Amino acid sequence: MEEKKVTWLELFYDLLFVAAVATATHALLHVEKGHIHPEYLLKFALMFIPIWWSWTGQTLFINRFGQDLLHQRIFMILQMLFVLIMTSSLSVDFDQYYLSFLIGYIGLRALTAIQYLVVQNFEEGNRKKVALFLGTRFWIGVIISFLSIFFDSWIRYAVLYIGIFVDILVPVLGRKYLEKAPTNIAHLLERFGLLTLILFGESVVSTLFVLQPQNGNWNSISFSIISFILIISMWWQYFDNLEKKVNKSIQSTGQTIIYGHLFILMSMSMIAASIKLMFLHEVYYFFILYFVFISVLLYFIATTLVFHQYRYEQHRLKIYHLGLFLGILAAFFVINLIMIVPYIVIMGELTVFFIIYAKLTTT
Numbered sequence: 001m002e003e004k005k006v007t008w009l010e011l012f013y014d015l016l017f018v019a020a021v022a023t024a025t026h027a028l029l030h031v032e033k034g035h036i037h038p039e040y041l042l043k044f045a046l047m048f049i050p051i052w053w054s055w056t057g058q059t060l061f062i063n064r065f066g067q068d069l070l071h072q073r074i075f076m077i078l079q080m081l082f083v084l085i086m087t088s089s090l091s092v093d094f095d096q097y098y099l100s101f102l103i104g105y106i107g108l109r110a111l112t113a114i115q116y117l118v119v120q121n122f123e124e125g126n127r128k129k130v131a132l133f134l135g136t137r138f139w140i141g142v143i144i145s146f147l148s149i150f151f152d153s154w155i156r157y158a159v160l161y162i163g164i165f166v167d168i169l170v171p172v173l174g175r176k177y178l179e180k181a182p183t184n185i186a187h188l189l190e191r192f193g194l195l196t197l198i199l200f201g202e203s204v205v206s207t208l209f210v211l212q213p214q215n216g217n218w219n220s221i222s223f224s225i226i227s228f229i230l231i232i233s234m235w236w237q238y239f240d241n242l243e244k245k246v247n248k249s250i251q252s253t254g255q256t257i258i259y260g261h262l263f264i265l266m267s268m269s270m271i272a273a274s275i276k277l278m279f280l281h282e283v284y285y286f287f288i289l290y291f292v293f294i295s296v297l298l299y300f301i302a303t304t305l306v307f308h309q310y311r312y313e314q315h316r317l318k319i320y321h322l323g324l325f326l327g328i329l330a331a332f333f334v335i336n337l338i339m340i341v342p343y344i345v346i347m348g349e350l351t352v353f354f355i356i357y358a359k360l361t362t363t
Contacts, residue, residue, distance in 0.1 A: 004187040006194065007068050009076055010059075016080055017055045018198045020087040021269060024048045027092050028273035034284035036277075036291070040092060046157075047090050048269070050164055052262050054086070054108040057138075059191050060171075060258070061112055063183050065119045065131060075115050082107035094157075099149070102160070106146055109167065113138040126180035133177045134170065141167025171255065178253045185257075185310065186248035192261050193242050199265060200235050203272040204228065219344065220279075226347045227275050233354035234268075234299070240362035241307045245315045260306035263298055270295035278343040285340055293333050296350055300325060300357065307361075321360060328353050 024047035030040045058079060066072060086104025089097035116135030120128050145163030148156045171178060274292040277283045283291075304325075308316060332349040335341075 004063070004066075004184045006187070006190055009068075009073060010062065010191070011194065013058070013076060013080060013083075014055075014195050014198055016083045016087065017051060017195070018202055020051045020083065020090060021048070021199060021265070022202055023087060023090040024051060025269040025273055028270065029276065030092060031277065031282045034282075035287040036283070043092055043094065044269075045266070046094075046161065048266055049161075049168075049262070050105050051086075051090075052265060053164065053168055054083070054105060055195070056258055056261075057109060057112045057167075059188075060183065060254075061115050061119075061134075063187050063191070063254075064127070064181060065116070065123070071118075072115070075111055079108055079111050082111070098156070102145070102149060105164075106142060109138065109142045109145075113142060126177075130177055130181040133174055137170045137174065138167060141165075141170065171253065171258075175253055175255070182251040183254040185250050185252065185254060188254045188257055189242055189246065189248060189310075192257060193239065196238060196261070196264065196268070197235075199268050200231060200238075203231055203268065203275075223279055223344050223347065226344065226351055227279075230275075230347060230351040230354055233351060233358050234271075237354065237358035237361055238303060240358070241303075241311075244362065245312065246307060246310045247312050248310075250310055256309045257306055260302050263302035264306065267295050267299035267302060271299065275347070278347065281343070286337075288343070289333070289336055289346070292346065292350070293329065296353070297329060300329070317361065324360075325353075325357060328356065 024044055027040045027044040027047065028036060030036065058076070062072075082104045084104075085100055086108065089101035089104060091097050094101070113135055116131045116138070120131035120135060123131055141163045143163070144166055145160050148159035148163070151159055271292065274288060274295055278288055278292070304317070304322070311317075332346075332353065336346060336349070
């Protein structure tokens with residue numbers, strides 16, 4: 001498959017979405033009576049999903065049909081304006097900013113659908129059919145979400161997210177069409193990898209900002225160091241797999257990569273929030289124990305599934321590897337349930353897990 005390079009405009013585009021992700025993650029820092037209220041956990045997911053899908057939708061268009069042409073640049077710049085509108089509307093007080101959020105999301109998705117309809121005029125054969133299919137079917141979800149403006153209360157949100165989930169399901173339901181014009185796997189992995197890298201950077205920056213050691217507090221300094229080693233271990237595992245263990249010449253629709261990264265990115269945000277909450281001691285011990293281990297388990301399962309399908313066969317993990325990793329996590333979790341330990345110990349355990357995970361999956 002022809003090599004496809006990431007453009008500077010794509011990288012600029014990513015930065016705006018990372019700001020949106022950081023805003024959504026902030027919902028996880030709303031602690032009430034020692035735990036994150038379920039309402040904020042739900043709001044985090046409901047903010048995160050449209051952010052991820054808006055970025056993914058445009059990335060997939062670029063992957064199949066993108067060229068560094070003037071009209072495509074203009075489309076992306078217009079999309080960036082809608083990203084700013086959507087990001088500025090992200091708040092736990094969602095009702096107050098609903099209209100501007102809807103304008104931002106609808107604008108993003110409508111522009112992507114229009115791009116498909118424009119490009120199908122210049123394509124032939126299967127590529128034309130794919131562009132026409134996506135350019136027409138994506139309007140179904142866009143229109144359903146737009147209709148939410150005519151409703152109030154919870155019905156409005158139900159209609160909005162029905163439209164979003166219909167939109168997300170379009171590539172799955174149209175898989176037989178998309179297989180005839182497969183994605184560029186090398187470019188797709190690079191795009192998701194770059195977004196993930198920026199989120200790793202955001203995690204480091206936000207973590208170190210909260211964990212600033214003051215007056216030579218060695219507990220704070222130690223927590224900072226262990227947190228940094230944990231994040232570096234996650235980075236090592238992800239990018240060594242991406243660079244060395246994955247067969248990028250495989251032709252497919254890339255849907256494991258696409259949908260798997262929703263859970264990778266969400267779990268990264270959850271882990272970053274867990275680090276902050278543990279350091280600030282604002283949550284009950286058993287709540288944060290469940291929350292952080294669920295976050296790590298979600299990240300582990302998502303990265304394992306995403307990379308397994310695209311690994312070179314000789315590098316694929318065996319079932320006993322899965323048992324080993326799950327066993328380590330389960331052992332640490334049970335020990336911490338039986339015996340209450342300092343948060344810095346929990347961070348140390350998770351760091352050990354990620355070091356082992358990185359070592360065994362990248363050598």
